[in-house]
Amino acid sequence: MLTLFCAIVGTKGSVFSVDIDANRSVYDLKKEMKAKKLYHFPSDQFQLFVAKMTDGNWLKDDAPAALELKEGKKHKDIQTVVGGEKMDVTRTLQYWLFEKNKMPQPSTGQVHVLVIASKDFFKWKSRLLRPHTYDPESKYFWLKKEDTLPGVLSERMMLYCRPNFHEQVEFLRERVLKEGHQGWILGPSGTGKSSTATVFALTVDRNEWEVIWIDVALNPYCRCVRLIGDERMSRTIDNAKELEDVLQVDDNSKHRVVLVDGWTDEDDLSNIAKIFNRHFDLLTRAMEYLVYSWTLDEYLAATSDDMLFRVVEPYLGDSVSDRSAMVKAKYFYAGRSCRYMFCYNSTDVVNKLHVALDSQSNYSCLFAMFKTSAFIGVVKPVISRFAAMVIGVTWGPNKINDIMYPLNDYSNSALNGWMFELKFFASIRNGDLEIVDAAGNIHEKWSRSEVLKVDGIPHYLYLCRNPVWIMPQKWNEGGYDAIMSDQSFEIKTLEIVFVVERRKLNGFKFSTVTGEGLLEPFGWQKFTEAGRAKKVGFRGLLM
Numbered sequence: 001m002l003t004l005f006c007a008i009v010g011t012k013g014s015v016f017s018v019d020i021d022a023n024r025s026v027y028d029l030k031k032e033m034k035a036k037k038l039y040h041f042p043s044d045q046f047q048l049f050v051a052k053m054t055d056g057n058w059l060k061d062d063a064p065a066a067l068e069l070k071e072g073k074k075h076k077d078i079q080t081v082v083g084g085e086k087m088d089v090t091r092t093l094q095y096w097l098f099e100k101n102k103m104p105q106p107s108t109g110q111v112h113v114l115v116i117a118s119k120d121f122f123k124w125k126s127r128l129l130r131p132h133t134y135d136p137e138s139k140y141f142w143l144k145k146e147d148t149l150p151g152v153l154s155e156r157m158m159l160y161c162r163p164n165f166h167e168q169v170e171f172l173r174e175r176v177l178k179e180g181h182q183g184w185i186l187g188p189s190g191t192g193k194s195s196t197a198t199v200f201a202l203t204v205d206r207n208e209w210e211v212i213w214i215d216v217a218l219n220p221y222c223r224c225v226r227l228i229g230d231e232r233m234s235r236t237i238d239n240a241k242e243l244e245d246v247l248q249v250d251d252n253s254k255h256r257v258v259l260v261d262g263w264t265d266e267d268d269l270s271n272i273a274k275i276f277n278r279h280f281d282l283l284t285r286a287m288e289y290l291v292y293s294w295t296l297d298e299y300l301a302a303t304s305d306d307m308l309f310r311v312v313e314p315y316l317g318d319s320v321s322d323r324s325a326m327v328k329a330k331y332f333y334a335g336r337s338c339r340y341m342f343c344y345n346s347t348d349v350v351n352k353l354h355v356a357l358d359s360q361s362n363y364s365c366l367f368a369m370f371k372t373s374a375f376i377g378v379v380k381p382v383i384s385r386f387a388a389m390v391i392g393v394t395w396g397p398n399k400i401n402d403i404m405y406p407l408n409d410y411s412n413s414a415l416n417g418w419m420f421e422l423k424f425f426a427s428i429r430n431g432d433l434e435i436v437d438a439a440g441n442i443h444e445k446w447s448r449s450e451v452l453k454v455d456g457i458p459h460y461l462y463l464c465r466n467p468v469w470i471m472p473q474k475w476n477e478g479g480y481d482a483i484m485s486d487q488s489f490e491i492k493t494l495e496i497v498f499v500v501e502r503r504k505l506n507g508f509k510f511s512t513v514t515g516e517g518l519l520e521p522f523g524w525q526k527f528t529e530a531g532r533a534k535k536v537g538f539r540g541l542l543m
Contacts, residue, residue, distance in 0.1 A: 001020070002093065002106055003019050004029075004112045005106075005108075005113075007111050007114055008116070009074060009115065009116045010074060010221075013072075014070075014072075022092065022093045022094040023092055024092065025089060025092055025093075026092075027089035029048065029093060030048065030089065045117060045118050046117050048087040049084065049114045049116070050081075050097065050112070050113065050114075051110075051112050052101050052103060053081075057103075057104070058106065058110040059081075059111040060111075061110060066111055069114075122235060123235060124233055127232055128232070129146070129202075131203065131206050136170070138161055139161050140160060140161060141161055142157075143156065143158075143198065143199070147198070148198060149261070150213065150215035150217075150225060150234075151215040151223075151262050152195050152198050153339075157195065158308050159192070159199070160301070160305075162294075162301075164291055165192065168200075168291060169199060171183060171289040172200045177204070177255075180285065182285055183286075184287070185288075185289050186289070186290050186291065188291075190336075190340055191338060192294075192338055192339075194262075201213055204257065206229055209255050210254045210255070211225075212224065212225070212227075213226075214258065214259070215262050216260060216261070221236050222238075222243060293335075294336050296327070296331055299327050299331065299341060300324055300327055312341075315330070315344060315345050317329055317345070317346055327341075331384070333346045333350060335385065335387065340384075357391060389422060389471075397423055420501055424499060427538075428448070428449050428469055429449070430448070433446040433538065435499075435538065436502055436537040437505070438505040438537060443536070449469050450466070450468050451468075452469065453472075453473050454473065455473050464485065467484060467485065470484075494522040495534065496529075496532070497535075497536060498534065498536070500536070500538070501539075502537035502539055505535065508535055510533065
């Protein structure tokens with residue numbers, strides 16, 4: 001098995017690794033690369049080159065050529081490599097690396113394969129695409145696969161037109177087209193900004209308007225689509241001069257609207273501003289529209305339609321008799337992101353969230369994600385309860401205090417009810433947890449323990465010689481939030497403990513007890529359960 005470090009020429013921060021057997025073909029490597037990086041261009045439109053330097057060795061990751069490569073620049077040594085022989089897809093890696101090029105065994109600290117888009121990737125392509133009709137009263141909108149624009153999932157989609165959907169289209173029609181404002185569509189990722197803008201672009205009157213759509217997410221390339229009459233023209237652009245040619249079309253017979261998708265505050269759009277030479281004018285006439293995250297009620301309303309439910313049902317998990325239960329189960333993982341809710345299954349969502357959080361090494365950036373706004377409806381980017389729990393266990397209780405502080409002033413509905421549980425498990429996982437009374441006096445400490453996120457009791461638990469907490473992954477696991485096994489899961493004593501935020505301890509009371517007598521095998525006398533259950537305090541949201 002080989003571990004190959006690959007880099008996309010011209011793309012900043014694009015080094016990634018692929019594990020593959022040497023006897024597999026270059027075609028297989030390209031498929032693995034596409035799956036690894038989720039490229040926006042098909043595998044037949046990029047070429048591979050062995051990163052062999054003039055001295056016959058691999059490109060070292062600290063060499064000047066590699067350092068420039070990581071910054072998206074093209075060093076002369078890189079230009080020499082990609083100007084040479086490309087790897088033919090029919091041959092094996094064994095042939096290209098070891099037989100033809102006589103390369104040493106790949107290792108860390110090296111770059112092994114260079115990736116570059118083919119020339120066909122940058123050519124204009126044209127096809128028929130007639131305008132669509134927009135109905136401001138509609139509840140659903142169909143997007144065919146061939147309708148989608150860059151930055152939007154390229155598959156057939158049935159969109160639920162929640163109020164925010166129609167408001168965004170109205171904003172673009174009235175404030176941007178009619179009044180001439182520069183429009184900024186703001187909001188968390190995965191909330192439907194691009195798909196709604198696509199509906200707007202497809203329903204613009206093309207007798208009066210030409211639509212130019214520029215997707216800047218594929219750094220350093222821009223993917224451009226022009227909608228002119230019944231024609232859809234598309235291509236990829238890799239330099240400012242070509243972008244200028246697209247934007248400065250010498251045709252005054254129609255108005256022109258430009259939509260830039262995929263832009264973040266880390267991107268530089270000065271080239272577009274300079275081309276129009278209206279930078280200051282645009283800024284002074286800018287208007288914002290804020291797209292809020294999806295709510296559980298909106299998910300339930302969307303899936304009440306039988307047709308839409310059938311479309312998204314494969315992504316909601318195991319079928320149960322009640323579709324609302326399926327939505328609520330998926331909501332634990334997907335939270336406020338409709339993309340995660342309706343376009344990925346739970347396993348994929350969990351993997352994507354873990355990858356995203358594992359790559360977030362800067363705590364300051366993470367902390368900024370939790371800052372709240374007084375704007376009604378705003379939900380910040382920590383999208384789900386599952387994501388919040390992973391953050392809590394990863395960063396520990398002290399950092400969680402920083403996150404909690406700004407939440408004391410404003411309500412962030414995505415995190416309400418989660419933060420206490422988040423800090424509890426963070427404290428258990430990362431340090432001793434202090435159990436207190438209502439006055440804050442420490443009564444005991446629960447020692448640092450491993451936290452297992454799993455449904456049911458793991459079969460290997462009997463091997464554990466230290467305390468282990470079992471935290472269910474199901475959102476609706478009844479009866480408990482966690483089970484603590486002191487040693488080997490041999491039940492000698494069964495305790496039920498309600499952990500309550502310290503400041504709420506005095507007012508906390510047990511509700512009606514059901515299932516009396518079920519604990520008799522463990523020494524609990526029937527009808528005495530409420531008296532035997534403990535309630536203890538924990539310094540949660542407020543110290």
